[in-house]
Every structure is written in C-alpha cells, then in structure tokens.
Amino acid sequence: MVDRLVVIGGDAGGMTAASQARRRRDADDLEIVVFERSGFTSYAACGIPYFVGDVVQDPDDLVARTPEEHRRRGIDARIHHEVSSIDVSDHAVVVRDLHAETEHRQHYDDLLVATGAVPRRPDIPGIDAEGVFGVQTLDDGMAVRRFVDEQHPETAVVIGGGYIGLEMAEALVRRGLHVSLLEQLPQPMSTLDPDMGALIADAMRGMGIDVVLETAARAVELDGRRVRAVATDGASLPADIVVLGLGVTPNGELAAAAGIEVGETGGIVTDDRMETRSARVWAAGDCVEVRHRVTGKPGAFALGTHANKEGRIVGINVTGGDARFPGVIGTAITKVCELEVGRTGLTESEAGEAGFDAVAATIETTTRASYYPDSAPITVKMVAERGTGRLLGAQIVGREGAGKRIDTTAVAVWNEMAAGDIANVDLSYAPPLSPLWDAVLVAARRVAEMV
Amino acid sequence: MVDRLVVIGGDAGGMTAASQARRRRDADDLEIVVFERSGFTSYAACGIPYFVGDVVQDPDDLVARTPEEHRRRGIDARIHHEVSSIDVSDHAVVVRDLHAETEHRQHYDDLLVATGAVPRRPDIPGIDAEGVFGVQTLDDGMAVRRFVDEQHPETAVVIGGGYIGLEMAEALVRRGLHVSLLEQLPQPMSTLDPDMGALIADAMRGMGIDVVLETAARAVELDGRRVRAVATDGASLPADIVVLGLGVTPNGELAAAAGIEVGETGGIVTDDRMETRSARVWAAGDCVEVRHRVTGKPGAFALGTHANKEGRIVGINVTGGDARFPGVIGTAITKVCELEVGRTGLTESEAGEAGFDAVAATIETTTRASYYPDSAPITVKMVAERGTGRLLGAQIVGREGAGKRIDTTAVAVWNEMAAGDIANVDLSYAPPLSPLWDAVLVAARRVAEMV
Numbered sequence: 001m002v003d004r005l006v007v008i009g010g011d012a013g014g015m016t017a018a019s020q021a022r023r024r025r026d027a028d029d030l031e032i033v034v035f036e037r038s039g040f041t042s043y044a045a046c047g048i049p050y051f052v053g054d055v056v057q058d059p060d061d062l063v064a065r066t067p068e069e070h071r072r073r074g075i076d077a078r079i080h081h082e083v084s085s086i087d088v089s090d091h092a093v094v095v096r097d098l099h100a101e102t103e104h105r106q107h108y109d110d111l112l113v114a115t116g117a118v119p120r121r122p123d124i125p126g127i128d129a130e131g132v133f134g135v136q137t138l139d140d141g142m143a144v145r146r147f148v149d150e151q152h153p154e155t156a157v158v159i160g161g162g163y164i165g166l167e168m169a170e171a172l173v174r175r176g177l178h179v180s181l182l183e184q185l186p187q188p189m190s191t192l193d194p195d196m197g198a199l200i201a202d203a204m205r206g207m208g209i210d211v212v213l214e215t216a217a218r219a220v221e222l223d224g225r226r227v228r229a230v231a232t233d234g235a236s237l238p239a240d241i242v243v244l245g246l247g248v249t250p251n252g253e254l255a256a257a258a259g260i261e262v263g264e265t266g267g268i269v270t271d272d273r274m275e276t277r278s279a280r281v282w283a284a285g286d287c288v289e290v291r292h293r294v295t296g297k298p299g300a301f302a303l304g305t306h307a308n309k310e311g312r313i314v315g316i317n318v319t320g321g322d323a324r325f326p327g328v329i330g331t332a333i334t335k336v337c338e339l340e341v342g343r344t345g346l347t348e349s350e351a352g353e354a355g356f357d358a359v360a361a362t363i364e365t366t367t368r369a370s371y372y373p374d375s376a377p378i379t380v381k382m383v384a385e386r387g388t389g390r391l392l393g394a395q396i397v398g399r400e401g402a403g404k405r406i407d408t409t410a411v412a413v414w415n416e417m418a419a420g421d422i423a424n425v426d427l428s429y430a431p432p433l434s435p436l437w438d439a440v441l442v443a444a445r446r447v448a449e450m451v
Numbered sequence: 452m453v454d455r456l457v458v459i460g461g462d463a464g465g466m467t468a469a470s471q472a473r474r475r476r477d478a479d480d481l482e483i484v485v486f487e488r489s490g491f492t493s494y495a496a497c498g499i500p501y502f503v504g505d506v507v508q509d510p511d512d513l514v515a516r517t518p519e520e521h522r523r524r525g526i527d528a529r530i531h532h533e534v535s536s537i538d539v540s541d542h543a544v545v546v547r548d549l550h551a552e553t554e555h556r557q558h559y560d561d562l563l564v565a566t567g568a569v570p571r572r573p574d575i576p577g578i579d580a581e582g583v584f585g586v587q588t589l590d591d592g593m594a595v596r597r598f599v600d601e602q603h604p605e606t607a608v609v610i611g612g613g614y615i616g617l618e619m620a621e622a623l624v625r626r627g628l629h630v631s632l633l634e635q636l637p638q639p640m641s642t643l644d645p646d647m648g649a650l651i652a653d654a655m656r657g658m659g660i661d662v663v664l665e666t667a668a669r670a671v672e673l674d675g676r677r678v679r680a681v682a683t684d685g686a687s688l689p690a691d692i693v694v695l696g697l698g699v700t701p702n703g704e705l706a707a708a709a710g711i712e713v714g715e716t717g718g719i720v721t722d723d724r725m726e727t728r729s730a731r732v733w734a735a736g737d738c739v740e741v742r743h744r745v746t747g748k749p750g751a752f753a754l755g756t757h758a759n760k761e762g763r764i765v766g767i768n769v770t771g772g773d774a775r776f777p778g779v780i781g782t783a784i785t786k787v788c789e790l791e792v793g794r795t796g797l798t799e800s801e802a803g804e805a806g807f808d809a810v811a812a813t814i815e816t817t818t819r820a821s822y823y824p825d826s827a828p829i830t831v832k833m834v835a836e837r838g839t840g841r842l843l844g845a846q847i848v849g850r851e852g853a854g855k856r857i858d859t860t861a862v863a864v865w866n867e868m869a870a871g872d873i874a875n876v877d878l879s880y881a882p883p884l885s886p887l888w889d890a891v892l893v894a895a896r897r898v899a900e901m902v
Contacts, residue, residue, distance in 0.1 A: 012887075047822060047882050061822035163881075304887050305880045326875050333879035342879050371498060371512035404855060404885065407878045411862035414876050424777050425865050427858045428784035428793050429756045430614075431498050434855065436463075436755050 010036030013285025020315025053171030126220030153240030161188025165245015340403025345393025461487030464736025471766025504622030577671030604691030612639025616696015791854025796844025
C-alpha cells in the first residue's frame, strides 16, 4: 500500500521536506500532497523588500520552484488550498479549495505542519485600513508593490525597526517615498545591543529616513477608507502607506486547535527529529520553536535557513532516515543602506537576561588593510562569559565585506570556543580582504583580556 | 639590574614582540634593542605587490611604525644594523653598523631571532643579473617599483605561480607590461588542488597574462648586464624584468650557525612558547617552523599573521607571562584579478600525502541570492576524512565576497568538526549577502554525503 505524506504549507519548510522525501522514496511508494493557501510555492520571502524596492523586478525571480515544477517532480502541490482543521486521532485534515469553494477530507500517514508565521499587528485603531501592509507572504509583497506602483504614495511609515522593517524602509526610499521609521525602543534593530543599533539609526538617517525612536504608534488615521497618517504620543506622521515591521509570530493556531502541543513562544513543540508530540505529525519552519544552543531554551526564529534545514530533516525522517536538528544560535544578517549588519549567539543584554555573568568589548578596525583602497570601517562587539571566557555572542556592523564575518564567529559560538582561543585561530589575511589582524581576532583578543 | 632583550629583525615578528614586551615592562626594568638590516621597521611586506602595481602610491603607507616611532615608545630600534653572529654560550651577538661600517658586541638576557625568510632562487644561469628581483623586504619592493618607474620595462616574466608570483604578475599588468607567468606544475598556485588552480589560470589569462604551465626556467638571458628574456625548454620568453614568485624559505642561517636547532623545513625549532632549544633564545616569524594542527607535523608558513601572533607570544613570555602558540592550519587568501582565493587545512593532495583516507567534493553556487544583483559565482571544494567525516580542509575561489568565507571553514577545521555537523551550523543568510544555503553549507553537505 502506498503511504501518503500530507504537507500543510508550500514554502521553505514544507517544500524542502516534500522534495527531500521525494528524492528518497518513489511516487509508487509514497504519495506526497502539499496544500498551499496562496498561489505560490517555494518562494524567497526574504527577497520581498528587494522586489518592492525594484532591486528585483520580476516576482518570478523570487520563486525557486513553481507548483507545476513540483508536480513534474511527483509532488502533488495544490495551491489555493487551505487546511481548515487537523484530526490527529483519525489521521486526516479538512481542506478547502479556495477557488472552487469546496471542502474535502484528506487522510495522511504522515503529516507535516509548515504553516509559517504571521506578522505582529499592533492592536491600535485603523490597523486594518486599506494601505496598511504586513510583509510575510509573496502575496503580501506583490500587494505592497502594486500599491506603490499604482497608488503612487509619497509618504510611508514603517512601524517597527526589525529586519523586515528596516529593509522595507530602505526599499520605500528607493521608490522615492519619504519614510518614517517608528520604533518603541531607544534604537532600531532590537536584536542588537543599543550601542550597535545606534550605528544603524545613523545610517538610516543618512539615507534620509526619519527615524523616530522611543515612540509608539497610537492609531492609524484615515481619510475615508485610506490611511493618511500614523498618530503617536508626539507628532502625527504622514503616511500614504503603512508597513508593519514588528517581526512575526509562529502560526501555530491550526496545530493548537488540533491539540498538537504549542510552546510558550507560540511555536509548535517538536523533538530534534522535528516530530511533534503527536505521533507522525511533524513540523518545520517559522511555525516551530527550536532550542537555542547557548541559552538551552526554546525560541521562535523565523528564518528561511532554519526552515530549509528543518524541512530537509523531516524529509529524511518521514522516509525512514534519522536526521537531527541541532538547534540554533540566533545568527542573522542584513544589509541596511550601506551597512552590513550581522549577529550571532547572545547580545550583552540577552546574556544578562539568560543569567550569564558576561563581559563585552567593542572594537573598530577596517575591512581591508588600512592602506588598501576602499578599506572601510567595521565594528565588532563580542560578549563572553566571565571566568571561562566562552564566546557567547558577536555583533558586526560595517561596510562592504564586514557582514559575512559573522559566520566565523558563529562557528566559534557553535563550538563553545573561549575568546582567548579564537584570538589565536589561523584566519586568513591579504591586504585587499583583511587587515593583518582580522576584526574577529581583534575583538576576541580584546574581550579575552576582560574575562 | 636592568634586563636586556635583543631582537634580530625589525618587522612583524620582532617588532610585535618588542612592542608587547614594552607594554608589559617599563624601560627602567627592561631595555629593548632591535637590530634591523634594512632601513624600515614594521612594514607590511604583503602590501608590496599593491605598491608596485600603484594601487598604493606611498611606500610610507606600508609602514605601520617607523624606527623613530618605536624609539619614542622606548624601543631602541637601530636600522641598517646587521647581526653577523650569535654567541649563545656568552649571551651576546655581534652587530655590524652598515653605515658606519663598524662592529660591536652586544650582550643580551633574552634574544629573539626574527630574521624572516628569503625568496627561493632557481639555480640557473643569469639569475643574479640586473633586472631580476625577489620580493620579500620593502627594500625589494621599492627596487622593483623604481625599476618599473625609471626603466620602463615592457615585458616581464614571473618565475613561479605562488601567492607573491600571482600578485606581482597582476601588479605588472596594471603597470602596462606584457607579463608571462612561468610555472613548473600543471597549474599555478600549487597550494590549491589542480582543479581549483585551473580557475586561477583561466582568470589570469582573461587578464591578458601569458600563463605558461609545466615549464621550467632554464636560464635568464642577458643583453649586456641586463635581463632580456627567460629561456625555457620551449620558447624563450621576452623579459625586460624578471620577478621571482617561487615562495620563500625560512632564514635560519644565522641561528643554525650559532648552534640553535633548525628543523628539516629550514625553520628554527621552538616549543609552543616560541623558545628555541637554546635557553632564553626565542624565535618568531617567517624564520620558524610551527606545528600544522591537522597533520601534526612541523612546517614553515611565511605569513604576517603568524609572525604577529608569535611575536606577541614572545613579548608576553619574555616578560614573565605564559602564552602558547597553538599551531596553524595553513589558512591563506589572496585576490587574483577579480577572483578571491582562499584555502585552509589540507588540500585533497595534501590529505593523501599526510596519510588520510580522504574524500573531496566541489560545489558551485553564488555569493548572493541568485536573483539579487551582482550575485556572482563561488566554487568551494571540501576535503573530509572518510569514516569520521572530519573536515580536513577547504578551498574557495570566487568573486567579490567569496574569499573571506574561508574563515568560516577555518574555524570548523580548527575545531575538528565533522562535515555533516558543519552543514547544520546556523550561518547567516540575507539575499544581498548569501543564498539561503550558504556555499559553505552546500559544500559541507555534499562532502558529508560521501564520507
């Protein structure tokens, strides 16, 4: 008898699992059905700001594999199909065909829940008005772009200075809008320590963005049905368009309603094989919570990289393999204006909250030898545990070539290296690519002197 | 009584040690005398090709600290002073003042030998002719540049396709010369496997360099006293200037003559505190041999990064501290034409020679998300041990942003990570800086499938 794998959600987590399972078991052995609510599969959600900003022109470029391509590879990918409930005791899901407006029940042997995440929405008047956009799915991205292309907004307010918020602010500046960024905290990008976040605020202001800090949105003001401004405790900020940049929360509702365990983070709980507490129900992607290797605690980290890795692990495990997800260390990177911004492990604040006795050091050097043309500033902050010297985290802000150095520190955090040992690692050096003491070594040496 | 530290050689190893020692002990407690044969201290030898190529215009830019600056910091730096012999039993050196043409005997309590390296010279007729240059010291670099500026050579032959050879070939192309690169092996850059070296050869040819492989220089042909061509078994290659790019060997002669132990590599033997087998005689920089952490064997690795780290360790240890040099893993990087080229650990060939049962995988992907502008090719080769999966080495060739990814793999090699584990590490991703699966992860996954 042919087994059936049903996948809810046709983006990174779901489709990576489906593809991996397909490679490991043939169609006459395993049927794979994917239900995707939107019209797209396997798209690069992280690319949306660049599509809105017209850095990427064709939305098809963001689609790694269309439903047709998946079907040709033996995966029954059904778009515009929404799963409305899961019955774990009966091993079935109820599926709604959004075009035909019909509903049917689909049995599964294995089920993968890959329902992604939803943008955080502040609970303020007017938030559901026309012209207010979350940015999570490719549909969202196309809606924002269409609005910009057709309605020609002149002013924008981005509520929230997280990754997507910053990237969208820059995208809208590229499109000629006057942009205000509204952030409740003293600095944008709260995943960095405030001193590092300040570098980002400066860069954004340098690009003409009105960065409004320590200020909350109180209401979206309307002109008829359309957004006109965002009210704050201070000034009202003009806005022909509002974009939500407050980050996302795991979309665990469908799972929770079915009795599949969801953690405090809102993410679905799985073991390291990505199986939920309900047998033969798996979960992957932005809808799950995973273990942070430094704190040991679960967290929700909405990132395509994790979704892909987790999906791959599910694809292996549902086909009889044994793959394990080793957890995350909170690595992230982005490009804001001309700055590359990376982080991994814990910030100084996070280390304190997690109960570590931590020290921190910040250094500034250059991306290349100082005498080499286009040598540019790079600032590295490292956080280490007092006593052991263990590297707990790193943050990097700098110009071209700076950002990817975060991966060097990520591997060090992953291996629980002591800062003093990192300072002696054999890293590469050539004048066009690094000063003699690479920024990572300088920072490690500095923080090692403090532990 | 004031102790005296005598340092032979005023570049990276010597001056880093002197500076570190000075920071740790005051001048009324420790006298520090440095003898440097040339007219420069603390210069960036690695920057010489960029000075010759006119990427850097002022040789002073390559000098991190002048003799005067060192003296102001309490280091008695004496340029144009050559140590002609060491008497370890009497704790003294014989020093020749090259300007005054006088000689004196200098007592030391601690001695640091930091005599650097010398360019390899093929033993062929005419090699000592005018117009043939090794490139090791800043004096060498200035001599090459002066020759190019004043003699206006039109053709050049670079003998040997090592790092300096490739960098000098490119520099001379920049200066408008027609350049031939002569390499005995099937590919330039023999520190890479041949398949990766082939990518370099292609790039060099694309820049108009005549890459002549599997061909040895037989003689330097003269026109009077001046070089005219380089004879090979095949064609004679026109050369108004000849540059040696065969790499360097440790300059251990002075030490060996004094009975200080020198290893098979030609480098001075030290313990991990950088002390030689002769008590209170230390060594650092290109003149020493150090342990390769992957093979466990000693090797000579002439690189400013090692010299600086070793010098710093000597500076700490001669002043009562206890610092240890942990060895190297053969990390190196360069920029050749538009390619960034990095390596770490062992190549496939080296792994075989070292007795490892090794597998290798090569992948090609892009430096950024494929849909993002200026996304460029990156090729990564990884070598792993069969059975354990341990990463033994990595090589990277690619365009802008590719090279420094070698550091990520270097930390993985350093920690003896298995390729399968590396494939799951939380590395950074954002479309302007990386595809979703970073090249390092893709390569690790591929080689993990083979072990």
